[in-house]
Amino acid sequence: MQLNKDQIHTSNQAGLSRHAARFDFLAAQLGEDGTDVEGIVKALADFQVAIPSWALGAGGTRFGRFSFHGEPANLEQKMADVGILHALTQTAGAISLHIPWDIPTDYASIRQLAQAHGLVFDAVNSNTFQDQAGQDLSYRHGSLCSTDEAARAQAIAHNLEVVRIGDQLGSKSLTVWLADGTSFPGQRSFQRALQNTEDSLRQIYAGMPKDWSLFIEYKPYEPNFYSTVIQDWGTSFMLANACGERAYTLVDLGHHLPNCNIEQIVSTLMLKGKLGGFHFNDSKYGDDDLTVGSIKPYALFLIFNELVYGMRNNPQNPYPAWMIDASHNVKDPLEDLIQSLEAIQEAYAKALLVDQAALAAAQDAHDVVLCQEILQGAYRTDVRPLVQRARLQLGGALDPLAAYRSLGIRQGLVAARGKHSVASGL
Numbered sequence: 565m566q567l568n569k570d571q572i573h574t575s576n577q578a579g580l581s582r583h584a585a586r587f588d589f590l591a592a593q594l595g596e597d598g599t600d601v602e603g604i605v606k607a608l609a610d611f612q613v614a615i616p617s618w619a620l621g622a623g624g625t626r627f628g629r630f631s632f633h634g635e636p637a638n639l640e641q642k643m644a645d646v647g648i649l650h651a652l653t654q655t656a657g658a659i660s661l662h663i664p665w666d667i668p669t670d671y672a673s674i675r676q677l678a679q680a681h682g683l684v685f686d687a688v689n690s691n692t693f694q695d696q697a698g699q700d701l702s703y704r705h706g707s708l709c710s711t712d713e714a715a716r717a718q719a720i721a722h723n724l725e726v727v728r729i730g731d732q733l734g735s736k737s738l739t740v741w742l743a744d745g746t747s748f749p750g751q752r753s754f755q756r757a758l759q760n761t762e763d764s765l766r767q768i769y770a771g772m773p774k775d776w777s778l779f780i781e782y783k784p785y786e787p788n789f790y791s792t793v794i795q796d797w798g799t800s801f802m803l804a805n806a807c808g809e810r811a812y813t814l815v816d817l818g819h820h821l822p823n824c825n826i827e828q829i830v831s832t833l834m835l836k837g838k839l840g841g842f843h844f845n846d847s848k849y850g851d852d853d854l855t856v857g858s859i860k861p862y863a864l865f866l867i868f869n870e871l872v873y874g875m876r877n878n879p880q881n882p883y884p885a886w887m888i889d890a891s892h893n894v895k896d897p898l899e900d901l902i903q904s905l906e907a908i909q910e911a912y913a914k915a916l917l918v919d920q921a922a923l924a925a926a927q928d929a930h931d932v933v934l935c936q937e938i939l940q941g942a943y944r945t946d947v948r949p950l951v952q953r954a955r956l957q958l959g960g961a962l963d964p965l966a967a968y969r970s971l972g973i974r975q976g977l978v979a980a981r982g983k984h985s986v987a988s989g990l
Contacts, residue, residue, distance in 0.1 A: 565644060565976045566681070567651040569959055575967040576956070583962055587949040594917070594945075601950070604916045608909055608954035613844070614658035614686035614887040615901060617666050620645045621987020623853065623891025632897055634977035635987040639666045640677060642987075645898060645977075647681030652967055654960035655905045658686040660887050661733070663726040664696055665989025671732045678733075686737070687779060687841060687885055688730035692719045693743035693787070708764035709744040709757040709793045716764050723768045731773060737885060738772065739814060739841065740765065741781040745788030745795075757793050762806050769807040779814040779841040779885070780804050784821050786851060797829045804838055812840025812882070816889055817867075818851040819843075826863070827870045834874030834881045842871075843889035844908055853891035855900050857907025864907065865943050868915035876920070896974055902964045906951065913947035 591601045620642050622632040636642040642659070649656040659678070668674040678685065692707035700718060705711070707719035727738050744761065746752050769778050782800040783792055794800055797813055804811040813833050820826055833839035846854040846864070857864050874881060886908075892900045919938060926934040952962055961967035968974075 565648065565973065565980060567648055567971070567973075571971060572651065572959065572961050572967060575970055576962040579962045583949060583952055583956075587953050590946070590949045597919075599917065604913060605950055605954050605957070607916055608913055608951055609654070609958055611655065611909065611912060612657040612886070613655055613905060613908055614660045614885065615646045615649060615656050616660045616662065616689070616887060616889055617642045618662050618987075618989055619888060619890055619892070619901060620897055621892075622897060623893050625893065630893065631984065631986050632892070633983045633985075634974060634979075634981045635897075635985045637981060637985045638988055639668060639674065641981065642666070643674070643677055643681055643683065646683060648968075648973060649898060649901055649905070650682055652961045652964035653902060653905045654955050654958035655909060656901070657682060658684050658887075660686040660689060660739075661730070661735075662689045662691060662989060663722075663729055664691060667729060668733070675733060685730065685733040685735040686887060687739045688726050688733075688735050688737070689739045689741070690723045690726040692722060693741070703743075706744045706752075706757065706760075706793075708740075708742055709752075709761045711752070711756070711760070716760060720764050720767050720771075724771045727768075727772050727776065731776075736775060737777040737779055737841070738768070739779040739781060740768070741783070741814075742792075742794055743787050745785075745792035746790045747788050748790055751790070754791065758799070761793050762803055765803055765811075766807050769811055772810075774810075776810065777840055777882070778804070778807060778811040780807075780811060781814040781816060781819070781841075781843075783816070783819040783851065797833065801833065801836070801838055804840075812838050814841035814843065815839065816843035816845070816851075817856075817864075818845045818847045818853055818889075822849065827866045830867055831870040831874065834870070834878045837878065837880035837882075839874070839881055839884055841885040841887065843887050844904060845888065845890040853889065855890065855895070855907070856888065856904035857911065858903070861907065861911070862943060864911045865914050866939070868911045869918055869939065872912070872915040872918070873920060898973070899965060899968060902968060906964070909951045909954075910947055913950050914942050914945060917942040917945055917947070 594601050621635040636645050646659045695702050701715045710716050780800045780803050782794045784795045800813040844856045846859045848859050888904050923938045
């Protein structure tokens with residue numbers, strides 16, 4: 565199923581006059597304050613977020629998984645779903661593959677399909693957190709950290725194979741997330757596990773093409789509950805430094821303990837030139853993988869405020885790779901992703917409204933009240949007309965969720981794939 569511009573154009577007609585009135589009113593207000601409205605709209609239009617292939621089917625819990633009707637059963641169908649998201653939102657112009665769940669059988673065909681949907685391939689993701697069919701050695705007791713040299717070699721070889729696959733698709737980065745850790749005190753030596761992981765990552769880094777980047781993800785717990793080898797941003801930062809200048813920390817919003825100051829982590833990493841990637845989701849308790857902005861929208865805005873500042877003032881940091889990493893247990897996965905993309909764009913737009921010069925002056929004057937007013941003034945602004953204008957300029961839907969429903973996209977997917985199709989890799 566592939567949307568065409570006429571379908572989207574038709575779905576937009578009923579809301580265009582209302583949008584124009586709301587946009588003109590907001591633009592006039594912001595213009596009075598000296599805000600570059602067109603510049604913000606362009607920034608929003610340029611902002612692209614990768615969709616992970618595993619987020620296109622229903623997620624699961626430790627107790628079970630409930631498939632959603634019409635799930636994509638292969639890589640081509642996953643790409644078609646991302647193409648639908650991108651056609652509607654004009655924000656999802658990349659897909660992130662997980663290997664071995666998404667190994668192409670015909671690379672030329674997959675590249676052509678991506679071009680047809682207006683997609684590029686973002687970071688490729690390795691999988692050493694579970695054993696695969698036919699695998700010689702188990703990762704039950706660790707992969708890159710394993711005390712078994714042969715198991716470590718197997719995990720290193722898998723990561724380099726993922727790089728080889730990604731290189732044929734035009735990807736330029738590898739994301740490594742490890743489940744390695746322990747569930748009981750004394751189960752493993754902390755220092756030996758960390759040293760083995762560092763040695764393994766350095767071998768992976770040395771085997772990557774010179775124009776590739778390595779993103780090292782961290783997580784404080786789960787699936788192990790006593791220790792995780794790469795448990796926090798500091799450990800990831802240390803490992804990235806040990807690997808080299810093209811190795812970076814990847815921040816996942818859900819991979820922090822409750823009430824962690826993520827915006828400070830983001831700021832520090834950008835100052836040091838080591839924020840490589842960013843995974844969007846939301847959480848109430850832990851790594852809940854909920855819809856972006858559904859629980860802590862103000863925290864998301866504060867994080868974006870630091871991201872915007874860093875992108876403007878930290879040339880030593882590369883432009884981050886943006887990706888959603890969420891799980892959809894009770895929602896239509898595509899509707900959930902549409903909501904997440906909208907929340908990301910809104911948080912970004914609000915952060916672009918922050919008068920950084922005025923904020924810096926208030927900070928220097930120790931005017932704490934004014935600092936809060938500047939931030940909350942931007943946060944309280946209804947920026948949806950700006951986000952809508954950016955989409956319209958690119959040919960997207962005025963209201964992507966309403967268009968998705970009115971066009972009967974899920975019903976079409978079910979008709980084409982069957983009610984009980986199951987997403988590959990989940």
